[in-house]
Amino acid sequence: MLQLQLLSSPPLTPQTLNLNSISNPKLFPSFSSLNSSQTRSFKFNPLSKPSKFSLKCRQSEYFDQKQRFNDSSSSTSPSSLAGLPARFYVGHSIYKGKAALTVEPRAPEFVPLDSGAFKISREGFVLLQFAPAAGVRQYDWSRKQVFSLSVTEIGTLISLGLRESCEFFHDPFKGKSDEGKVRKVLKVEPLPDGSGHFFNLGVQNKLLNVDENVYIPITRGEFTVLKSAFSFILPYLLGWHAFANSTKPDDTSRANNANPRYGGDYEWTM
Numbered sequence: 001m002l003q004l005q006l007l008s009s010p011p012l013t014p015q016t017l018n019l020n021s022i023s024n025p026k027l028f029p030s031f032s033s034l035n036s037s038q039t040r041s042f043k044f045n046p047l048s049k050p051s052k053f054s055l056k057c058r059q060s061e062y063f064d065q066k067q068r069f070n071d072s073s074s075s076t077s078p079s080s081l082a083g084l085p086a087r088f089y090v091g092h093s094i095y096k097g098k099a100a101l102t103v104e105p106r107a108p109e110f111v112p113l114d115s116g117a118f119k120i121s122r123e124g125f126v127l128l129q130f131a132p133a134a135g136v137r138q139y140d141w142s143r144k145q146v147f148s149l150s151v152t153e154i155g156t157l158i159s160l161g162l163r164e165s166c167e168f169f170h171d172p173f174k175g176k177s178d179e180g181k182v183r184k185v186l187k188v189e190p191l192p193d194g195s196g197h198f199f200n201l202g203v204q205n206k207l208l209n210v211d212e213n214v215y216i217p218i219t220r221g222e223f224t225v226l227k228s229a230f231s232f233i234l235p236y237l238l239g240w241h242a243f244a245n246s247t248k249p250d251d252t253s254r255a256n257n258a259n260p261r262y263g264g265d266y267e268w269t270m
Helices: 060-078 079-083 151-158 219-239 240-246 248-257
Strands: 002-005 053-056 090-097 099-106 110-112 119-120 125-135 145-147 168-169 182-190 196-205 210-219
Touching: 002 151, 002 196, 060 219, 079 099, 090 219, 099 210, 110 145, 125 210, 125 219, 145 151, 145 168, 145 196, 151 168, 196 219, 219 240
Parallel strands: none
Antiparallel strands: 002 053, 090 099, 099 125, 110 119, 125 145, 168 182, 182 196, 196 210
């Protein structure tokens, strides 16, 4: 609520007193009832002592409480730090007697185009980290071995049956001068009793003179959790969520009209 308090009449001068403005009911409705003789009764006295005119602004208690709440909440918000959007790091871990396995998604990468749009430059992946046991409920993460699952390999795991197995081979230096010096093989095989799968990662690194094999049994329930998480995150690893979030009905029709390649009948007009 904004209140004006007039402590005393201010000194009036011909420059500050505009009779036309005062007599205008749109600008000064409070003076609209004054007749012309009343408006002419104001006189300027140069010897009179200037009076003080104060303007006070009073805010309601509701506004004060709301403002204090907004200030306190914004100061503790993760996104308020350095003006950057909040980032979240997630993962899922499985601990067993011989080793531990941590699963973490990695986001795709985009590059800007001259048109102002963005194009995916690298698909996301899921990072598997295997750490051998160093004692009871203790794991040596300094000796961990990592394996990055591509979207196609994730699809293979999702479709894996209870009695089925698969194997992935990686050479981080494939096509480079050190090709063949580092070999990683991930085998996923069913347990003999059918209660789950073995995850077995073998790493041979001639550059660091490392030859290690880490395996961990994954129960049927744990494997179901992994497959469910993989199914959920897969479209995000492809970057399709960014496309979906940026698509509007008007933009879609405009893009289809501008570029016939994206029209609904493109299949039949090749």
